[in-house]
Amino acid sequence: MAAAAGVAPSTVSRAFSRPGRVNAETAARIHAVASELGYRTNPIARALPTGRTSMLAVIISDVTNPFFFEIIRGAEAAAADAGYVMLLVDAQESSTDEREAISRAIPIVDGLVLANSRMSNHAIRTVSAQRPAVVLNRPMSGMPSLVSDNARGSRRAVEHLAELGHHALTYVAGPEASWADGMRWRSVLEAASELDLRVRRVGPFPPTLAGGTAAVREMAANPSTAVIAYNDLMAIGLMRGLIDLGARIPRDVSVIGFDNIFGSDFCTPPLTTVAAPLHSLGAVAVRMLLQELGNRTSGVVRPAMLPTHLVVRESTGPPPRRRQAPRWASTAPSAATGDGSGPDPAPDPARHPAPTSDQPRREERSAGRTAAAAPAPTAPEPVRRSAATRSSESTTNGSAARDRA
Amino acid sequence: MAAAAGVAPSTVSRAFSRPGRVNAETAARIHAVASELGYRTNPIARALPTGRTSMLAVIISDVTNPFFFEIIRGAEAAAADAGYVMLLVDAQESSTDEREAISRAIPIVDGLVLANSRMSNHAIRTVSAQRPAVVLNRPMSGMPSLVSDNARGSRRAVEHLAELGHHALTYVAGPEASWADGMRWRSVLEAASELDLRVRRVGPFPPTLAGGTAAVREMAANPSTAVIAYNDLMAIGLMRGLIDLGARIPRDVSVIGFDNIFGSDFCTPPLTTVAAPLHSLGAVAVRMLLQELGNRTSGVVRPAMLPTHLVVRESTGPPPRRRQAPRWASTAPSAATGDGSGPDPAPDPARHPAPTSDQPRREERSAGRTAAAAPAPTAPEPVRRSAATRSSESTTNGSAARDRA
DNA sequence: CAACCGGTGGCAATCGATTGCAGCCCAAGC
DNA sequence: GCTTGGGCTGCAATCGATTGCCACCGGTTG
Known part of the structure; x- marks a missing residue:
């Protein structure tokens, strides 16, 4: 190349990398020859020095x-x-x-x-x-x-539910090691407190479709009219599980996810979600x-x-009027009030063999001042998990999931 | 590095790149020093020579x-x-x-x-x-x-429909410029002929969700009990459109897609599809x-x-018994027989504003010997398309999906 | 005693740019 | 007319490896 233009390689180099440093005429000639030869400076050779x-x-x-x-x-x-x-x-x-x-x-x-x-x-x-x-x-x-901005997103989700008339919601948790999960849960808790919603947390579950489906069992045992899931994948899995149980969405249950991933618009029903940019x-x-x-x-x-911003689609709506147990609840009507005062009804393992059956269930917490003031509890008790669950938990992740090894 | 090991750089190089060329002892020393220093040969410098x-x-x-x-x-x-x-x-x-x-x-x-x-x-x-x-x-x-192997996949899809008892199907075409579309359509046609199914082709449509939804209008004008779409995205869009019209899937219509993309398992109903590996x-x-x-x-x-292989999920089933127009058909019962003998009923543009309204509709073709013998017609007549459709058509080829601005 | 041997390892050129330094040329200044 | 200086360009070292070629070594062979 240098030879073709009749100049030294250094001049060619300068012609390309620092325009002012070379006579306009020479530069023009060099560029002409270069484009004629299809010459482009070799990125590897350039990278070396x-x-x-x-x-x-x-x-x-x-x-x-x-x-x-x-x-x-x-x-x-x-x-x-x-x-x-x-x-x-x-x-x-x-x-x-x-x-x-x-x-x-x-x-x-x-x-x-x-x-x-x-x-x-x-x-x-x-x-x-x-x-x-x-x-x-x-x-x-x-x-x-x-x-x-997960905090703002969570808040919007809770506000949306409150506006629709819900009085309680369940948060379906993703991996506890995840920063995003902690943030989302804390913010949901806080917003619910201010808006006077009761809030409950189940999980953690793997942040996957399967994880969402697994959460259905706990939902059925302790129904609520609204759910916020850690991410869209879980929300979709959850909806599918709920629908299989005969629930109608959003008539019986409203569901909100996070992230607005591909597919959240064409699942059924299209998912209301906190869209990440x-x-x-x-x-x-x-x-x-x-x-x-x-x-x-x-x-x-x-x-x-x-x-972030809330994308309202068709998975959320006003809560159902009735105060009795929904037909998709797994057992006694008493549980349907959602106040958690009674003992948890035993889930029916035959119906929904869940990989997380040995996982301790959290107590419902009222979102009163005290609860809101407390930072989100992270893994308060050691959690036993089946090998299957543990491995699958690490397979996907909507947002940050750190290594726990 | 060379200095650290007390050898010439050439020897270091050989120690790494050609094991036999250097004394085992020297090589060992070099490797020891290297790992101690965290030395790795610089890929850029290596690339140059x-x-x-x-x-x-x-x-x-x-x-x-x-x-x-x-x-x-x-x-x-x-x-x-x-x-x-x-x-x-x-x-x-x-x-x-x-x-x-x-x-x-x-x-x-x-x-x-x-x-x-x-x-x-x-x-x-x-x-x-x-x-x-x-x-x-x-x-x-x-x-x-x-x-x-699109040919084999198409064949399996048609066989599946035939086994379920369908006697006719519609192929919803993707971009005509796409090799895959031609291949899929040809193979569907051929298989349908052998299995004595009537087959009809609509389109082309953009290979997107919207494209699938757009195809609903033509489907409604000329209903059939089974559809094979160019790809999953279109199949999903089609299902959504059909469901909006009150059709139940698969009870009223069976739908099959291609590719088995992410999401084809959690759309509703989960899509039967020809899975690409x-x-x-x-x-x-x-x-x-x-x-x-x-x-x-x-x-x-x-x-x-x-x-490829056929993944059977829940979007396919036996055809409905009744022979009258399905409720989601756009007009006269006569069209519902699907024999295409009558004139095409005019679609109602108000109900489904379609971007492809100026597109000529293909005649239904029976998959008799003559039709099967002919190679798949590719754009037999000049097709007028809206600018939007045209541009989207050229956007993809094997299986594309994006909506464009 | 010299040629030869296979096994090693160093020398030095090379890959294609970049860049500090120096030299050249011409114009301006004294 | 000589110096000075700025603009431009070439020289040559450099980046960090690769690789052909050659030298060296102790031992064997003709």
Whole structure:
């Protein structure tokens, strides 16, 4: 190339990388020859002296999780806009795989986005020490991180139910190790308290369709007119289980999910959900990273937060009028009042063989001042789980689920 | 590193890249020092002299299309297994974006997989001339390509319907430019002929939820007891439209889709579908590419094909007994016999404002010997389409899904 | 005694850019 | 006319590996 244009390679380099540094005439000639030859500067050769590859890695805890679909696309778009190439890495829900993949990717990228990483904080900081990194869906001090406004979202969900006339709701919990679950539950609790709704929590369950279905058993044992599930997948699984029991949604039960994933609009009924700005989450994370790459002089970094909004579809409606046990409840009418004063009726295992049968059930809590003031209890008692449940719990994840090993 | 181990860099290099070429003792020392220092050979520096980067690009026509989710994961897994890093590139349903992205990726990868490429054959061959490439979901002679067995899948779908007792079916077509659509339709036609089912084709429609919903209008005008849709998304959209009209599925209408995408199991009712081996499609494509990288001595290459299988869920059942017009039909009972002898009743545009209202309706064709003998007619008459429909038609090819702005 | 041997390991060129430094040229200033 | 200086470009070192070639080694063979 240099020879073809009759100049030294250094001049060619300058012609491309720093426009003003070369005579306009020479530059024009070089560009002409270049486009004629289809010449493009070799990114690998360039990366060697500069150390910059113009590649970003996006580490996803599970590429098959629909939660990430729009995030991936948002990230890709933002990266492409800035002339960066995106390396997509699937951690396959395994922190060791994630580590391994990151160590392979690190030497060839300028920075990385860790989406719902399952690694420990310490491991993340180690990564961050080697390359600029942005953490997605997990607040971390001292390094750039980005989360969505779960608190506001939860509040909107509760408000929506209150406006519809509900007086009580059940929160179906996802993985306890998940930051998002804690946040969502706490905020639901708080909002319910202010709006004078009774609230109850069941779970944790795996954040999957199956997890949602598993929760039906507890719901049936202790019915309520409204449910907020940890994520859409669980909400959908829950609805399916409820419908199988003969419940009509939303006439008998209102259901709200989180995230607004692909599919939440065409499940039946279409799901009311707290929409996370998925595309933006990906795009903004990348832009934060890009900014980090630009000036390493980042002072105090605090978690950035993106707004959520409630998407009202057809899975929510006014509560049923009757005060007797709904037909889909598993037993005695007394349980249907939902005040939890009586002993839990024994569920019928034959009807719904549940993988979580050995899991202690939480007491219903009234959302009075005291309850609201207390921070969300996290794993107050050791929880025995079946092997099946434990493994499946780690298979999917709507939002941050940290490693518990 | 070389200094730390007290040897020349060349020896370090050989210790890693060609085990036999270095004294076992020296190699051991080198490896010891290396692991102590956390040294790993720099892939970029290595790539410069060798020209190999151990990276593969997977170009996806639309990362948000659920069709690709498992494909991506399969590809990632196969690449990671072989020690390759995967570059995921989103073509965003645009052939120019695709070209651009490929030209950026080509200098840094050893080979690429083109999944449902939207580029011309010629453009693909140009790419293939620069780097080994495997084409996914599009048969191409002279270069490795991989498709799923649509013919067999279509046949199984028709057989399933025949076994249930159906005597007629409607095929809801996807984009005419799509190879898969042609293949599916031809095979449906052929199988229906052999099994003595009447068959009718409507469309083309965009391969999206909305496309499926749009097809409802034509269905209502000319009801049949069974439908095979070009893909799952359309099938789901179709079901939703049908249900809105008061039809019960599968009691009134049986619906079958293609691909078995995420969501086809939790839509209502769960969809019977011709499952493509999505994960394998991705993994095998990558493995074919890897093999290609190993020995460039590929002789005659012919499209490889992966088997499909029918997943029977709840959207199919026996046909209804009655012979009168179903209540969801748009008009006169005469149309309900489905023999197509009468003139098409005018659809009611007010009820279902359809984007394809100016589209000529195909005549029903009996699947007699003559019809079966003829190859599938592809766009036999010039079709007027609205701009919206036209643009969406060109957006996809194997199975696409996105709604566009 | 020299040629030869297989097994090792160093030398140095190379991949294709980047970049500090120096040199060249021409115009302006003294 | 000589110096100075700015604009432009070439030289050459560098990034961190790979790899062909050659030297070395102790021992064997003709």
